[in-house]
Amino acid sequence: GHSMMGGNSSGRAQRNSDTDVPLKTATTAAKRLAVPPILKPTKKSGDSVYYTLKAEAGTTTFKPGVKTKTMGYDGSYLGPTIRVRRGQTVHTKVVNQLNQRTSLHWHGALVPGKADGGPFEPIAAGKTKQTTFKVDQQAATLWYHPHAMGTTASQVYHGLAGFMLVDDQNSQKLNLPKKYGVDDFPLVVQDRTFSKAGQFDYQADYNADGTEGNTLLVNGTLNPYINVTTNQVRLRLLNGSNARTYHFTLNHGATIRQIATDGGFLNQPVKMNQIDLAPGQRAEVVVNTANATSKNVALRTNGQRVLQLRLHSKRTGSRTLPVKLNHLTPTKQLNQFGLKHQTISFSGMGRMVRINGRVYNPDRIDLTAKPHTNQIWNLTNNDSMMGGMDHPFHIHGAQFRILSVNGKRPSAAESGLMDVVNLKPGKKVRVLMSFHDRGIFVYHCHNLEHEENGMMGQVKVE
Numbered sequence: 001g002h003s004m005m006g007g008n009s010s011g012r013a014q015r016n017s018d019t020d021v022p023l024k025t026a027t028t029a030a031k032r033l034a035v036p037p038i039l040k041p042t043k044k045s046g047d048s049v050y051y052t053l054k055a056e057a058g059t060t061t062f063k064p065g066v067k068t069k070t071m072g073y074d075g076s077y078l079g080p081t082i083r084v085r086r087g088q089t090v091h092t093k094v095v096n097q098l099n100q101r102t103s104l105h106w107h108g109a110l111v112p113g114k115a116d117g118g119p120f121e122p123i124a125a126g127k128t129k130q131t132t133f134k135v136d137q138q139a140a141t142l143w144y145h146p147h148a149m150g151t152t153a154s155q156v157y158h159g160l161a162g163f164m165l166v167d168d169q170n171s172q173k174l175n176l177p178k179k180y181g182v183d184d185f186p187l188v189v190q191d192r193t194f195s196k197a198g199q200f201d202y203q204a205d206y207n208a209d210g211t212e213g214n215t216l217l218v219n220g221t222l223n224p225y226i227n228v229t230t231n232q233v234r235l236r237l238l239n240g241s242n243a244r245t246y247h248f249t250l251n252h253g254a255t256i257r258q259i260a261t262d263g264g265f266l267n268q269p270v271k272m273n274q275i276d277l278a279p280g281q282r283a284e285v286v287v288n289t290a291n292a293t294s295k296n297v298a299l300r301t302n303g304q305r306v307l308q309l310r311l312h313s314k315r316t317g318s319r320t321l322p323v324k325l326n327h328l329t330p331t332k333q334l335n336q337f338g339l340k341h342q343t344i345s346f347s348g349m350g351r352m353v354r355i356n357g358r359v360y361n362p363d364r365i366d367l368t369a370k371p372h373t374n375q376i377w378n379l380t381n382n383d384s385m386m387g388g389m390d391h392p393f394h395i396h397g398a399q400f401r402i403l404s405v406n407g408k409r410p411s412a413a414e415s416g417l418m419d420v421v422n423l424k425p426g427k428k429v430r431v432l433m434s435f436h437d438r439g440i441f442v443y444h445c446h447n448l449e450h451e452e453n454g455m456m457g458q459v460k461v462e
């Protein structure tokens with residue numbers, strides 16, 4: 001429950017870009033970026049693949065000579081990358097070796113409610129849980145993380161998270177950088193604070209409006225660099241932070257094109273000056289270094305360097321991108337007529353966060369829907385523009401399309417498949433929602449402290 005948290009949090013400023021914990025510049029030497037290993041199946045037969053993941057506690061050396069107590073899957077921090085193909089049937093076994101309950105949620109995956117790993121699928125300490133689902137969605141960068149009530153935010157903070165990459169015929173055929181760890185990097189960006197003793201002290205740093213750290217980690221690496229040997233490099237950005245929003249930019253003449261959102265490819269690459277990612281969101285981008293004016297390009301955010309790109313002088317490979325990546329129906333052609341409307345309004349702060357005026361109740365169904373049936377969800381943040389805060393809306397079991405943002409058509413980069421959209425104070429976003437499978441799915445604020453404080457509801461799809 002929430003009583004484990006100190007009483008010192010209520011007086012703190014609520015979270016927004018003005019009240020973010022300032023990020024510190026790294027003082028340790030640059031280190032080569034850790035790339036999570038690809039998880040090997042324990043068994044394969046035909047289209048069936050079997051995976052086992054162990055949630056465990058351990059220690060991780062982020063700073064030279066300092067052992068930080070952390071949690072990870074099959075290791076001490078983060079987890080391996082699970083790489084699946086559309087059409088496969090995935091059998092997973094999650095072993096909880098922690099001394100507290102957990103769950104494992106496939107964020108962004110279009111799976112039935114019973115395989116979703118949300119708050120009603122907890123795994124008690126020492127127990128194992130098996131699930132099966134069929135991969136039936138487009139190629140995308142998805143992720144997994146715990147989702148049990150009361151332990152989600154602290155377990156993610158301590159390191160429980162990993163990537164699940166979906167491939168399909170389109171992604172295999174497209175001429176894009178796709179050599180994992182060579183020109184195609186998963187990057188989970190997180191902010192953490194190290195105590196004087198070099199530990200993560202979640203309770204001391206807890207903020208009911210979002211726990212932030214003062215130090216950036218990418219794939220668990222402090223002050224990371226990558227060697228860039230190709231003209232183009234693909235970065236699969238994931239905001240794996242509890243509460244901080246990032247605003248990624250590149251310097252020295254390197255350009256960014258966004259190629260995918262949460263749920264898959266955009267129709268065409270979109271040139272971007274900045275990529276904004278709220279907690280839980282992903283963006284796949286391709287960095288073109290052909291016109292870079294320095295051998296050291298930096299991916300930056302919030303005034304700090306996230307990742308150094310060390311450019312080799314002889315870079316090889318394609319300098320262009322395919323013009324067509326996907327064939328999503330353009331927003332203006334999406335049918336909006338005669339559909340059921342739902343209103344989802346976020347309000348409040350700290351421990352008083354609400355959706356449609358209500359706090360999460362696992363025994364209450366808030367909304368209903370039918371599988372493969374479009375609905376219109378009107379998402380609003382009712383906080384006042386003065387001093388309100390962001391609420392990143394996230395849905396389980398669906399990838400939605402944005403129809404409008406404050407009454408206007410979404411930008412090209414907002415026109416893809418999404419499972420998170422950030423609601424700034426006063427913002428209204430209308431989306432086309434369609435659930436893939438039956439079951440009970442939650443929707444919530446992906447500021448993990450808000451989620452834990454009950455900013456969550458549930459939809460029954462049947």
Ligand code: C2O
Nearest residue numbers: 105107147280394
């Ligand atoms: Cu990434 Cu309901 O979560």
Ligand code: CU
Nearest residue numbers: 391445447450
């Ligand atoms: Cu929120």
